Amino acid sequence: MLKNLNRRILMKAAAASGLAAVLGGRSALAADEPLGITLVVPSPVGDVGWGRALADGLEPVKAAYGDKVKVTIIENIAEGPDADRIMNKTVADGNKFLIAGSFGYQNGALQAAHRNPGVTVLHASGFQVAPNFSPFAAKYFQGTYLMGMAAAALSKTGKLGSVSAFAIPELITSINAFTLGAQAVKPDIEVSVVWVNSWFDPAKEQEAAKALLAQKCDVIFSNAQDTPSVIAVCEEAGIYTFNLNSSMKKYAPKTYLGCVATDWSPFFKASVDAHLAGTFKGANAFLGVGDKVVEVVDWSPDVPADMMARIKEVETKIANGGFSPFTGRIAKADGSDGVPAGATLTDAEIVAMDWHVKGVTTPLPK
């Protein structure tokens, strides 16, 4: 049972339920009431993108529990007071499981968790942890490293590019790993980055992609764009391209390099199981290839077979913990030591990364 709501419909629903409360009084929650799961996302849930990946992650939960869960998706909710109000409302309505799908929901979601100890909250890409509050994030960098290898094998100009939303650690690590993967194949390859400083501005994203093409970049990484803006420009220009979260192959049938996809269902399923069993414990969930949350899908057939074999080998090593893209020595863009020889960055160091590796030609905004 899936209800797709937007803000306006929600307001109407809120008004209607308020009316119902006045007329009939609210019935107490029965014991066999289904578990109300609410997902709140900042952008519209389209065919592709971040919101879609989260929504799809709930499908197996619905399949497993059927009538025992009731999933509601509230989309297009701006970060800020609006989101806080909507999260409080959904908890007040009796939903016991809340997924807050954006970094900026952190404070509101945490407050909702504090006030309602019986409610379980999962929060995307944050850092706060509480007994009933788990932040979750994907190790995209494990996938972008593999993409870097493929990109280097296909690049003729030796210049790769990335259209990136904001210079935050999650995106920086993706670019760094992409660069390191490419350098593992061609040591002197360069990566240009354009920061659009916006999560959502398709026109600007396309302009940025064209600016990179003008600099002869011949593989473009669409880093955290929710629409196929960059992908469509690259397909038209005949340039290889890839993105995160959900596959956009249908927008670039010829030049799609692949997708660093996220499948949240194992995590969502495990969290719902734990909630129902009463054993949920808030913890930082930083999940990657080994957890089957990050996986590269829709590989382009143009990647040479020997390179594909090499990529698969690295992928296996990443999955069983035998390899990390951030193992030293890694030089920073200014030449100093980013990771000393022999050392490997811990998860905590990775989520705080604020420097570019050598080979990224665009300076990092401070």
Add this chain to the structure above:
Amino acid sequence: MNAVEFVLAGMLAAATPFLLASLGELVAERTGVLNLGVEGLMAFGAVLAFIIVYHGGGHFLGFLAAGAGSAALSLVFAIVTLGFRANQVATGLAIGILGQGLSALFGKTYESLTVRGLPKLALPWLSDIPVVGGLFTQDVVVWLSLAATLAIWAMFAYTKAGLVIRAVGENPKAAHAIGYPVIAVRLAGVTFGGAMAGFAGAYAAVVYTPLWADGMIAGRGWIAIALVVFGTWLTGRIFLGACLFGAVSLLALAAQATGLDVPSQLLSSLPYLVTIIVLGIISSDRRMMQLNGIASLGDPFEH
């Protein structure tokens, strides 16, 4: 293609959504009506054009629907502000929010779908010139909006219609006294403004960024309104402002791509800064400002 060529080639197309919306708002404001709903009118036009083009109706029909749809929405604004003399600022904001809401509603099932844009037409000879050649390779809408700029400039400079519009905006009571239909002129101005905002939205959704995503206008309607004010209600300056804004936005992106050591946040704010500074300097003459300012802007007309 280096950064300069990239900027020159893309500048006019980047400016076109601003230019179209600003020209429409210019005409509306010249009649004395301040319509702050441009953002919503653009979004509404954008979704209508996208739906038609997506279903194979073609770009011409898409633009037509966008113009008609946004003009119809601005008629609602006109009825409330001209007919019932409601506050123009509040009504404009309301219509803008309504337009955005309608665009989200109509566009729900089209979220992140794509269509094909328009081919670029190269002017013979001119487009072969090195470096600046890209400036002369543009899609048909860009050429048409340049023509529209020229036509609106000429209308205000040389025609009686332009004089009547200005008279209505400057002193509606006097215009009414000598027999001009103030309300009808304002109605025409508002409707024209709505249609142009619709075209601007259509350009954004089916030519410049041929995809639909809720919120894709991303504040461009507000910049269009600001350009009208900073351009001191003069067609030439508005054109200059729109081009400058387009060029600097592209330059900021190109600078990052080439690895220039300037913080990207500064580069992102550069279009706003440069446009404000340049237009601020040219319009710093206070006498000119008073001469060009529209005396009755925002005031309802009662007789």
